[in-house]
């Protein structure tokens with residue numbers, strides 16, 4: 001299968017690198033990482049060891065493949081969609097957190113499938129990605145039900161020894177994952193605590209409220225997700241990833257933009273459409289955006305000082 005991975009940072013490099021064991025894979029990412037992959041191949045270390053040789057590009061326009069997998073951060077989804085729209089793909093799949101598939105669907109003339117992933121990845125150095133935890137990839141129709149293409153793609157993942165399956169209940173899975181991210185990511189980022197703090201302790205109550213709000217929005221969208229299921233999913237993931245720093249906590253610690261819009265923004269916007277109140281998600285989003293605004297102002301200030309210095 002010809003597969004293009006758009007956004008080959010941590011997750012995209014891991015998934016693309018693993019898929020290159022059985023398929024014709026092109027990574028689209030940034031230099032110096034892409035240059036090193038072209039020169040030396042991609043080294044996968046940690047929970048999985050492999051050395052593969054995918055193609056590596058920095059310009060993802062005008063390409064063709066059977067499947068494009070989007071693994072940019074959620075705030076780069078529209079730019080990824082614009083680039084993919086200049087090429088030809090039968091199927092496009094997002095493995096990002098948050099709800100991004102509808103944006104891809106709006107911009108692309110391709111079948112868009114939903115995906116979730118529980119593998120963990122960290123780009124350690126140019127040309128070297130660490131698999132921080134094995135998991136599984138699940139692919140399925142965005143609106144649920146059987147989709148033979150989802151199974152065909154999942155089978156292609158399995159041919160490359162990536163644990164993968166297709167599912168008929170992607171709407172529920174997407175919202176359950178959104179509930180997990182809404183429950184864990186904001187509280188752990190803002191309180192600067194490990195995921196364990198959500199399993200037990202004062203952050204747990206906030207996490208449960210956020211998860212219940214997402215489940216209520218899901219039901220308003222016709223998706224069968226109970227508050228109990230959403231809360232149980234948050235508690236289970238917080239326990240199994242107890243020592244982890246959530247991705248949003250890592251983004252905040254590194255002074256990077258967060259995925260607040262695709263996680264809390266998505267829940268708030270869809271809630272508004274259905275007259276569902278999301279006060280906890282709104283509070284978490286407002287605090288995260290306040291931090292992001294401060295971060296932007298600080299970097300603008302730094303740039304100004306730099307310019308004046310010259």
Ligand SMILES: NC(=O)C1=CN([C@@H]2O[C@H](COP(=O)(O)OP(=O)(O)OC[C@H]3O[C@@H](n4cnc5c(N)ncnc54)[C@H](OP(=O)(O)O)[C@@H]3O)[C@@H](O)[C@H]2O)C=CC1
Nearest residue numbers: 007008009010011028029071072073074076096097120121
């Ligand atoms: N890492 C993980 O373990 C997991 C991540 N996820 C989700 O997967 C998504 C990706 O996360 P992660 O891999 O950690 O993020 P990264 O930032 O490591 O990877 C994204 C990469 O895409 C690059 N990129 C963005 N736009 C373009 C473009 N137009 N052309 C070329 N390259 C581009 C970015 O470069 P630059 O930064 O220079 O713009 C970056 O290198 C997120 O939604 C995350 O929540 C889900 C599960 C696990």
Ligand SMILES: CC(C)(CO)C(=O)C(=O)O
Nearest residue numbers: 184241244245246247248
């Ligand atoms: C599942 C969880 C919360 C693990 O930390 C995650 O997806 C993230 O950190 O973004």
